Amino acid sequence: METVISILIGLFFSIGTYLVLSKSLIRIILGTSIISHGVNLLILTMGGLKRGGAPLLGGIETKFTDSLPQALILTAIVINFAVTALFLVLSYRTYKTLGTDDTDRLRGNVDE
Amino acid sequence: MTFLPFIFAILIPFIYKLCGQKIHTGWFVVLVPLSLFLYFLQYIPLIASGHTVKENIPWMPSLNINITTYMDGLALIFGILITGVGTLVVLYSIYYMSKKREALHNFYVYMLLFMGAMLGLVFSDNILVLYVFWELTSISSFLLIAYWYQRQNSRYGAQKSMMITIFGGLAMLSGFIMLSIVTDTYSIREMLSKLQVISEHSLFLPAMILLLLGAFTKSAQFPFSIWLPDAMEAPTPISAYLHSATMVKAGIYLVARFTPVFGGTSEWFWIVTGVGLITLFYGSISAVNQKDLKALLAYSTISQLGLIMCLLGLGSASLYFGKGDETVVYAYAVLAAMFHLINHSTFKGSLFMVIGIIDHETGTRDIRKLGGLMSLMPISFTLTIIGSFAMAGIPPFNGFLSKEMFFTSVLTAAEHSVFGFKTLSHFIPFIAWVASVFTFIYCMIIVFKTFMGKHQPEKIDKIAKEAPIGKLIPPSILACLVIVIFFVPNVISKNFLQPALHAILPGITINKIEATIKPWHGWNTELLMTIGVVVAGFIMYKLLRRWLFLYDIYPKALTLNHLYNASLLGSEKISFKVTERYMTESIRDYLVYIFGFMIIILGSAIWLSKGYVINVANDSEINMYEAGIIVALVISAVTVFLSKSRLTAVVALGALGYLVSLLFVIFRAPDLALTQLVVETVTAALFLLCFYYLPELRKEKTRIKFKLTNMIISLGVGTIVTILALGANNHRLFASISGFFEDSYTLAGAKNIVNAILVDFRGLDTMLEILVLCIAGLGIYTLIKVQLAGRGKE
Numbered sequence: 001m002e003t004v005i006s007i008l009i010g011l012f013f014s015i016g017t018y019l020v021l022s023k024s025l026i027r028i029i030l031g032t033s034i035i036s037h038g039v040n041l042l043i044l045t046m047g048g049l050k051r052g053g054a055p056l057l058g059g060i061e062t063k064f065t066d067s068l069p070q071a072l073i074l075t076a077i078v079i080n081f082a083v084t085a086l087f088l089v090l091s092y093r094t095y096k097t098l099g100t101d102d103t104d105r106l107r108g109n110v111d112e
Numbered sequence: 113m114t115f116l117p118f119i120f121a122i123l124i125p126f127i128y129k130l131c132g133q134k135i136h137t138g139w140f141v142v143l144v145p146l147s148l149f150l151y152f153l154q155y156i157p158l159i160a161s162g163h164t165v166k167e168n169i170p171w172m173p174s175l176n177i178n179i180t181t182y183m184d185g186l187a188l189i190f191g192i193l194i195t196g197v198g199t200l201v202v203l204y205s206i207y208y209m210s211k212k213r214e215a216l217h218n219f220y221v222y223m224l225l226f227m228g229a230m231l232g233l234v235f236s237d238n239i240l241v242l243y244v245f246w247e248l249t250s251i252s253s254f255l256l257i258a259y260w261y262q263r264q265n266s267r268y269g270a271q272k273s274m275m276i277t278i279f280g281g282l283a284m285l286s287g288f289i290m291l292s293i294v295t296d297t298y299s300i301r302e303m304l305s306k307l308q309v310i311s312e313h314s315l316f317l318p319a320m321i322l323l324l325l326g327a328f329t330k331s332a333q334f335p336f337s338i339w340l341p342d343a344m345e346a347p348t349p350i351s352a353y354l355h356s357a358t359m360v361k362a363g364i365y366l367v368a369r370f371t372p373v374f375g376g377t378s379e380w381f382w383i384v385t386g387v388g389l390i391t392l393f394y395g396s397i398s399a400v401n402q403k404d405l406k407a408l409l410a411y412s413t414i415s416q417l418g419l420i421m422c423l424l425g426l427g428s429a430s431l432y433f434g435k436g437d438e439t440v441v442y443a444y445a446v447l448a449a450m451f452h453l454i455n456h457s458t459f460k461g462s463l464f465m466v467i468g469i470i471d472h473e474t475g476t477r478d479i480r481k482l483g484g485l486m487s488l489m490p491i492s493f494t495l496t497i498i499g500s501f502a503m504a505g506i507p508p509f510n511g512f513l514s515k516e517m518f519f520t521s522v523l524t525a526a527e528h529s530v531f532g533f534k535t536l537s538h539f540i541p542f543i544a545w546v547a548s549v550f551t552f553i554y555c556m557i558i559v560f561k562t563f564m565g566k567h568q569p570e571k572i573d574k575i576a577k578e579a580p581i582g583k584l585i586p587p588s589i590l591a592c593l594v595i596v597i598f599f600v601p602n603v604i605s606k607n608f609l610q611p612a613l614h615a616i617l618p619g620i621t622i623n624k625i626e627a628t629i630k631p632w633h634g635w636n637t638e639l640l641m642t643i644g645v646v647v648a649g650f651i652m653y654k655l656l657r658r659w660l661f662l663y664d665i666y667p668k669a670l671t672l673n674h675l676y677n678a679s680l681l682g683s684e685k686i687s688f689k690v691t692e693r694y695m696t697e698s699i700r701d702y703l704v705y706i707f708g709f710m711i712i713i714l715g716s717a718i719w720l721s722k723g724y725v726i727n728v729a730n731d732s733e734i735n736m737y738e739a740g741i742i743v744a745l746v747i748s749a750v751t752v753f754l755s756k757s758r759l760t761a762v763v764a765l766g767a768l769g770y771l772v773s774l775l776f777v778i779f780r781a782p783d784l785a786l787t788q789l790v791v792e793t794v795t796a797a798l799f800l801l802c803f804y805y806l807p808e809l810r811k812e813k814t815r816i817k818f819k820l821t822n823m824i825i826s827l828g829v830g831t832i833v834t835i836l837a838l839g840a841n842n843h844r845l846f847a848s849i850s851g852f853f854e855d856s857y858t859l860a861g862a863k864n865i866v867n868a869i870l871v872d873f874r875g876l877d878t879m880l881e882i883l884v885l886c887i888a889g890l891g892i893y894t895l896i897k898v899q900l901a902g903r904g905k906e
Contacts, residue, residue, distance in 0.1 A: 006834050014826045067850050074787055075878065
């Protein structure tokens with residue numbers, strides 16, 4: 001399972017990077033979203049997969065999966081969400097102000 | 113005492129403000145060098161009797177950097193020259209600089225800064241303090257050259273001198289640091305007690321070369337001499353003071369000061385002597401072709417400095433011999449060097465002042481426009497004759513004595529050839545002789561082209577007349593010295609030269625008879641050489657027009673100035689081109705660099721550490737249901753990648769997010785699954801909201817363009833991450849600490865371990881994460897609500 005997920009993470013990173021390298025701002029944001037999914041999965045995989053029950057006490061399980069990565073990912077998801085939301089609105093605003101979402105056309109002027 | 117100029121420099125603007133209109137500020141300034149001069153004079157008997165004076169002011173004691181002043185014969189010569197010539201130059205500047213038109217407060221502040229820095233330089237025993245003063249002379253010289261900053265030539269000259277002397281200064285600093293690493297001290301005194309360690313260390317040669325770079329750039333030695341002629345844009349008192357008598361001799365001082373450390377080796381001998389000879393030769397030949405009197409004097413300064421440098425190089429050989437006849441013979445060269453140093457300061461200072469007078473009285477310094485001033489300016493004429501003939505080495509002026517001593521030294525060097533260069537050393541007297549002939553020629557040019565011939569009043573702007581008496585006094589004093597020194601050279605020898613010799617060549621004593629300078633030696637080779645110089649020089653001067661065209665043959669493109677300018681422009685152009693090449697202003701290119709370097713660095717690190725282990729033995733099992741989810745994940749990711757329309761991409765991204773939360777369920781992470789579901793929903797909604805407001809765009813409907821670089825980079829990133837993940841998974845170095853958190857019920861009273869970590873064990877993370885959300889929310893609000901100023905006008 002870990003090997004398969006690792007390859008899946010690699011695929012996410014590849015696709016995400018390719019999207020980030022594109023011209024369109026929206027594709028760049030899509031790319032970062034995919035990369036963040038890859039990162040979350042990577043953290044989880046590094047903690048070991050399916051090596052016990054859910055980290056909830058009081059059940060019949062006595063052996064739990066690693067709880068620390070889960071806490072880390074939870075934080076990461078929320079931060080990612082905040083950043084993605086900000087980026088989205090930023091690209092929206094960029095579009096409104098400059099009339100384009102092509103990064104090639106967003107270059108600075110020569111004298112700036 | 114050496115700090116007096118600095119303290120006074122602070123007061124200058126106030127003095128200028130209070131009574132600058134009524135009394136020339138220079139009258140106040142002149143007190144500083146005068147009192148210092150008198151102060152130094154009282155040390156002469158003490159130093160001459162072989163004593164030294166040492167004082168210590170703590171500056172950074174913990175770093176072992178203290179302002180240690182050390183006065184010996186060498187430092188005293190310089191101290192007296194700086195203050196003595198300084199007094200005369202300030203006096204001269206009172207009559208030269210107009211108190212109505214010039215910004216005198218700037219002038220005297222810079223000048224006092226320079227004076228203080230120069231005094232600090234020669235009296236410092238600590239090399240780092242010496243370096244500080246060294247750079248301060250560079251900076252104050254820079255300020256003084258660009259004194260008339262409205263003129264482009266002044267700025268060019270100042271920049272050039274700054275570039276070259278700072279380059280040398282920095283080289284010298286690294287040489288100093290090497291020396292201090294080798295000897296573990298910053299004190300020159302203490303270095304002298306560790307000569308054995310220095311000469312055997314591998315840093316010996318690098319330190320020597322770097323230090324000499326500093327000395328050669330400052331003293332305008334070949335090929336770093338190019339800044340000096342351009343520094344002539346400075347006011348004439350400055351040219352007289354800095355660029356003939358004092359600052360350019362800082363390099364000489366440095367070489368003399370470090371002769372006991374490095375001298376006695378063949379490298380030092382040949383570098384110093386060779387560079388000195390080349391400079392002597394180059395300077396004297398270039399001077400003949402100059403049209404501007406100040407430029408001519410600049411080249412003559414270069415040439416004379418080369419002469420002194422050459423003598424110091426020759427003199428260093430006596431350290432090699434230790435004791436014996438040769439020692440004394442070579443030590444004589446050092447005596448000659450110090451003697452010529454003093455002589456040069458006297459006659460060159462007076463020559464510069466006279467040229468300044470001619471410039472003021474006629475309005476030009478161009479030799480082609482001048483002529484026939486002898487009857488109009490008789491005193492200036494006399495002074496010029498004294499200065500020029502002293503420079504040419506004609507009796508009864510002091511230049512004759514030091515030139516004779518120079519010939520003696522080069523002849524002995526040819527006789528007792530050292531360090532293996534037997535045939536080469538025979539050229540030394542010949543080169544020296546040719547250079548002297550050229551020196552004679554340009555000295556004749558100064559005198560005869562300016563004062564003889566036909567007066568051409570139509571070519572000059574002013575009606576030529578003799579200068580006011582005040583302007584003539586300082587050069588007259590120097591000219592008197594030129595003659596007085598000729599008649600009583602042994603007073604100078606006893607009080608200045610021998611203590612200096614003792615400082616430069618410690619442990620080598622030269623007896624009284626050897627150190628006596630005689631005006632008349634009898635008919636020896638040196639005298640014959642001098643007669644030869646006069647005869648040959650006179651003939652060549654008479655035929656000047658016949659061979660001056662030879663200078664035009666030399667291609668302009670190969671002159672040192674042209675090379676300097678071209679290299680400066682070239683490096684500017686190249687760096688601009690290089691920067692333009694990689695700074696493309698496109699974010700995609702920068703991302704390619706970042707990802708590319710990430711791949712290279714991580715890839716090579718994995719390769720070198722052999723971290724690429726793939727081991728499926730410890731993997732948990734995978735069933736059909738899970739396999740289905742993974743396949744679905746791959747499909748949705750590819751859909752996001754390939755979709756033509758934004759909407760498809762957003763929906764596919766949503767699907768991907770939900771599938772990931774399904775994976776979280778499988779991997780026993782209920783809280784994650786819950787959060788992921790919610791966040792994914794909201795994100796998808798946000799995406800849709802954004803798109804709804806974005807206007808339709810035709811190009812949005814196109815598929816992503818294929819690009820090979822991007823493909824390679826992204827595949828590389830994916831591969832590296834996969835290898836990294838697999839490698840890390842198979843290299844578990846120690847057990848997880850999560851066992852601690854599983855005790856959360858007793859520790860924190862919580863049954864949900866993840867939530868206990870979030871709010872109890874690691875609550876700080878959560879707090880800051882909330883802060884991130886708040887900031888993002890505020891940011892979004894601002895972005896939407898706040899309109900940019902001036903937007904409405906467009």
